[in-house]
Amino acid sequence: xxxxxxxxxGSIAAAALAAxxxxxAPPPPSAGMPAPxxxxxxxxxxxxxDADMQSVLDALSALGARPIExxxxxxxxxxxxxTDAVNRVKAMRGMPTAPDPTVVATDLTxxxxxxxxxxxxxxxxxxxxxxxxVVYYHGGGWVIADLNVYxxxxxxxxxxxxxxxxxxxxxxxxxxxxxAAHDDANNAYQWVLANAASWGGDPARIAVAGESAGxxxxxxxxxxxxxxxxxxxxxxxxxxxxxxxxxxLPSKRENTASLPLRTATLGWFGQxxxxxxxxxxxxxxxxxxxNLQGLPPVTIVNAQIDPLASDGETLAAAxxxxxxxxxxxxxxxxxxxxxxxADAVRDAYDAQQWSFGRLRTALRKVTxxxxxxxx
Amino acid sequence: xKRLLIAAAVAALSASGxxxxxxxxxxxxxxxxxxxxxxxxxxxxxxxxxxxxxESSRLVLETTSDxxxxxFAQMMVEHHTGTTRAAEAAAREAGFTPAPPMLDAxxxxxxxxxxxxxxxxxxxxYLSQQMTAHKEALGLQKTYADNxxxxxxxxxxxxALPIIQRHLAEVERLTAR
Numbered sequence: 224x225x226x227x228x229x230x231x232x233g234s235i236a237a238a239a240l241a242a243x244x245x246x247x248a249p250p251p252p253s254a255g256m257p258a259p260x261x262x263x264x265x266x267x268x269x270x271x272x273d274a275d276m277q278s279v280l281d282a283l284s285a286l287g288a289r290p291i292e293x294x295x296x297x298x299x300x301x302x303x304x305x306t307d308a309v310n311r312v313k314a315m316r317g318m319p320t321a322p323d324p325t326v327v328a329t330d331l332t333x334x335x336x337x338x339x340x341x342x343x344x345x346x347x348x349x350x351x352x353x354x355x356x357v358v359y360y361h362g363g364g365w366v367i368a369d370l371n372v373y374x375x376x377x378x379x380x381x382x383x384x385x386x387x388x389x390x391x392x393x394x395x396x397x398x399x400x401x402x403a404a405h406d407d408a409n410n411a412y413q414w415v416l417a418n419a420a421s422w423g424g425d426p427a428r429i430a431v432a433g434e435s436a437g438x439x440x441x442x443x444x445x446x447x448x449x450x451x452x453x454x455x456x457x458x459x460x461x462x463x464x465x466x467x468x469x470x471x472l473p474s475k476r477e478n479t480a481s482l483p484l485r486t487a488t489l490g491w492f493g494q495x496x497x498x499x500x501x502x503x504x505x506x507x508x509x510x511x512x513x514n515l516q517g518l519p520p521v522t523i524v525n526a527q528i529d530p531l532a533s534d535g536e537t538l539a540a541a542x543x544x545x546x547x548x549x550x551x552x553x554x555x556x557x558x559x560x561x562x563x564x565a566d567a568v569r570d571a572y573d574a575q576q577w578s579f580g581r582l583r584t585a586l587r588k589v590t591x592x593x594x595x596x597x598x
Numbered sequence: 599x600k601r602l603l604i605a606a607a608v609a610a611l612s613a614s615g616x617x618x619x620x621x622x623x624x625x626x627x628x629x630x631x632x633x634x635x636x637x638x639x640x641x642x643x644x645x646x647x648x649x650x651x652x653e654s655s656r657l658v659l660e661t662t663s664d665x666x667x668x669x670f671a672q673m674m675v676e677h678h679t680g681t682t683r684a685a686e687a688a689a690r691e692a693g694f695t696p697a698p699p700m701l702d703a704x705x706x707x708x709x710x711x712x713x714x715x716x717x718x719x720x721x722x723x724y725l726s727q728q729m730t731a732h733k734e735a736l737g738l739q740k741t742y743a744d745n746x747x748x749x750x751x752x753x754x755x756x757x758a759l760p761i762i763q764r765h766l767a768e769v770e771r772l773t774a775r
Contacts, residue, residue: 260642260702261622261623261639262622263643263702263734263738264622264624264625265704266625266629266730266737277711278711281711281715281723284722284723285715285719285720286722287722289773315714480730
């Protein structure tokens with residue numbers, strides 16, 4: 224199911240269904256249904272995952288992953304990841320599982336909070352000339368996951384945009400609670416501005432991107448850059464961000480049994496990442512309550528079957544109210560974490576092509592306001 | 599999309615009464631089916647659920663080396679064969695001729711997914727499917743036991759409830775090992 228729900232600039236009610244051309248064939252349907260019959264929706268999910276999405280979820284279960292909120296922090300950090308599931312699916316399909324070798328990765332560190340944290344700098348092999356720069360923040364609810372789990376997306380950005388991509392590690396809860404990750408994200412951004420030229424990057428052509436908790440961090444870095452007078456990112460790509468503290472949003476009421484993220488998982492992340500529930504009302508967590516005026520254009524990607532789907536919707540609305548150019552797409556039949564799975568899940572391929580196209584336009588080497596909205 | 603389908607289904611049901619061709623049934627926050635399905639639809643959903651249990655459990659019995667899981671899978675084959683027979687008997691008692699149980703597309707896909715895995719991976723996927731399948735089965739039987747339109751089938755649904763609850767508890771126990 225490659226239908227995409229699109230809500231463009233200002234048109235809250237607009238819901239255009241578009242059938243997509245298919246350069247990448249989805250897997251064959253697993254079984255035919257003999258005749259039209261009444262259907263029962265899946266329990267605790269906004270919709271049923273598409274077949275290729277479901278095959279990744281099946282692999283995740285087969286590998287032994289369990290709902291995160293049933294685990295200890297240590298178990299959640301070490302259990303099989305969606306990335307492992309994608310590799311399992313690729314292996315079953317006879318596809319290579321090694322990272323794309325046309326992008327070279329170098330591990331470095333940046334200073335923060337009296338110590339250092341890792342970063343991984345991705346650059347297309349043999350790329351020359353000053354390249355645009357994208358600072359990328361991984362997901363994991365500020366508690367789990369790392370640069371390795373989220374290798375695919377920054378690597379794909381580097382290849383697709385011919386850009387230097389810096390994937391940022393930051394301190395996690397419960398060892399370091401909110402706003403430690405946010406402080407690190409800002410320090411990393413400033414460090415990249417100062418050092419990008421040494422890797423062949425052009426710090427004037429910079430954007431920020433992130434997934435989930437990292438989508439929240441990317442938004443916050445843009446806000447900090449505006450407030451503190453740093454070089455502003457030209458664009459923010461925020462993929463299923465944590466952005467709205469309201470527990471009653473429709474997607475949080477609907478996705479009580481979805482995987483790999485369900486409403487209860489958000490509570491588990493909050494419990495380990497935040498100092499107290501009061502932090503949920505901090506505008507860095509509750510972005511819809513932040514001052515969003517004067518931010519660069521924002522691209523928001525959401526999965527339909529995700530408790531955070533409504534966060535993307537309310538964040539897009541808040542950005543529009545603040546006069547910030549924003550485009551938002553919801554991928555039907557996709558689940559949280561789908562975005563990085565472009566090799567295995569058709570919606571992920573489409574979402575990357577769409578959102579990377581917007582990033583590419585924003586980072587074009589054109590003077591005065593390139594990429595500010597026009598597309 | 600789903601909401602639209604349900605709305606359309608509700609509208610179609612209230613307009614044309616008995617049409618149960620292609621409606622989409624959803625879930626309430628309490629985990630019951632909405633709208634409550636009429637007898638033929640209930641029989642179809644319950645039959646598909648039982649058949650999934652039987653086919654998936656047979657697949658696991660072919661490959662598992664987990665003794666506890668084997669006992670569970672054998673119990674699933676027996677119990678769900680029994681609940682299908684009971685529902686069919688109740689349906690005939692109420693004057694229906696129930697169609698033979700058939701997997702719907704999602705349940706056929708679940709069985710097919712199990713075939714893709716072997717050994718402990720199949721065991722794990724089976725258990726994760728069982729958790730979902732039994733929660734849905736519990737919701738379906740509860741809905742019909744409380745709101746069903748045919749007394750004989752309401753009794754069959756009530757009788758199925760404790761069986762499914764025991765299965766769910768066993769799935770939770772096996773998963774937590």
